[in-house]
Amino acid sequence: MTTTPPRVPPKPTPRLEVRNLVRRFDRRTVVDDVSLAVEAGQVTCLLGPSGCGKSTTLRIIAGVDVQDQGTIHVDGALVCDTVFRVPPERRQIGLMFQDFALFPHLSVAGNVAFGLPRGAEDRARRVDELLERVSLSGFGPKFPHELSGGEQQRVALARALAPRPRILLMDEPFSGLDERLRDGIRDDTLALLKEEGTAVLLVTHEPHEAMRMADEIALMRAGRIVQRGAPYNIYNAPVDREAAAFFSDINILRATVEGALTRTPFGEFLAPAVPDGTEVEIVIRPQHLKIDFDRGGRGPNPTPADGTAARAAVVRARFMGRESLVEFRMDEGGQVLKATVPGVFLPGAGTVMWLMIRRDRCFVFPRRG
Known part of the structure; x- marks a missing residue:
């Protein structure tokens, strides 16, 4: 009697996959053979000191910079290589920056609605839903200058999530906040991102932030990823002395x-x-x-x-x-x-x-x- 071996389910396609990314400025290699993958609902942190290539990697993925080598894929489909490029606005990738980048002449509701198609039937409903989820119900008519730093950060998050991006790129999004506010806002942000099922790539130079938020940490140094893994593993099994010293x-x-x-x-x-x-x-x-x-x-x-x-x-x-x-x-x-x-x-x-x-x-x- 023969038995049929159990069927192994296929490995899911990563929401975001970066393969062998290289970026040079003059003769200096800023991003050096970077590869990573982020699943839907996963938070991956690019962690490293200033100048190690984290933000440049993020800009290339967003489409505002161009790589010299390598490819970027979203849900298995090629987004760009050195010849083919999907425009940034068609990549379904959201962006959050450390300065929030809110439009001062638009109300809170106008900022959140900015990335939504004009005339969409559920536009107002989506804005109200997101403002409620970031605890800003009733803030729609206010303007950015009337808000605290923490409130502005939550508006920026709502605006980034409004078009339901498949991927959200976050570049030091909490560095402008008062230290006492950060932990609570980070936790609220993480909970909302998990609910949305968004794949998140977060850039930070703060080990505490990476340990608190990430499912996986990619530790960068001099343009290269030197170690990847879950926070517990990367902390307790550092690849070298510098990796150990970065966390404590x-x-x-x-x-x-x-x-x-x-x-x-x-x-x-x-x-x-x-x-x-x-x-x-x-x-x-x-x-x-x-x-x-x-x-x-x-x-x-x-x-x-x-x-x-x-x-x-x-x-x-x-x-x-x-x-x-x-x-x-x-x-x-x-x-x-x-x-x-x-x-x-x-x-x-x-x-x-x-x-x-x-x-x-x-x-x-x-x-x-």
Whole structure:
């Protein structure tokens, strides 16, 4: 008797797919072989420092800039390559910028309705529906100068969503808002985008924003995507030291590999498949340093996962609000390490303590440069 293997459903076509995008200005490559895909209802963040090519990538996808190589596809259909180009207004791609770009001479309702076909039967109904969904019912007759920054941002969101774009491109859309407003408005925006089922590509240089909003993060550096993945994975498995440092402060211990091991004040670390004599960097985030008080020089009894305890003295301690930041100078080698502790922890300068680091919270990378 033969059995029929279960049918594997076909993989859905991405709402947006970018393949091998390249953009050069003079002799400088600003976007270097960028490929990514965004599904319907997914939020992908292009994250990276200023000047890494994020906004240029967004402009090319929107159609306001032209690539030197590569293709862009929407729902599997070619939108543009280096010869063929669908005009920006026919791509069904919405745009939101950091300055909101509202028309000052149009009312709130006029701004939201701007992208809708004139004479459409449901035009007024769509405007009212979106204003209600962004908590601006009754604001239709007002003008942009009468609104707060947060209200202007919500009008810009409603205007971008009014034509029901298949894709929404957002370029630093929350950077102009007061910090206290951002989290609430980001959450409301995300909820609305999910309801609409819009594929979102968001550009930001703020790791906190990317971690809060994204289903997937594409980390860019010098025009290239160096790592892609879910926020949890990209934070806990960085591809290199720079990727780890982009999301938080880091401590770096430098050592040389001997017999697949590196020796540090915290004991030996495994460095499999790394040739002897290679210099490596052991990266540990401040929140993963464990602290114990000195007990007459005897030190704590760490678990195997904590490795060897190393003696250090407090340089200074500062209360940062939710946590305290403590800087230590190691007895062995004199290196300064930072540790963060939840709540208030302010030992005096010179206080001798013991530090431990968990092996499963460390990253070992070959040293570069």
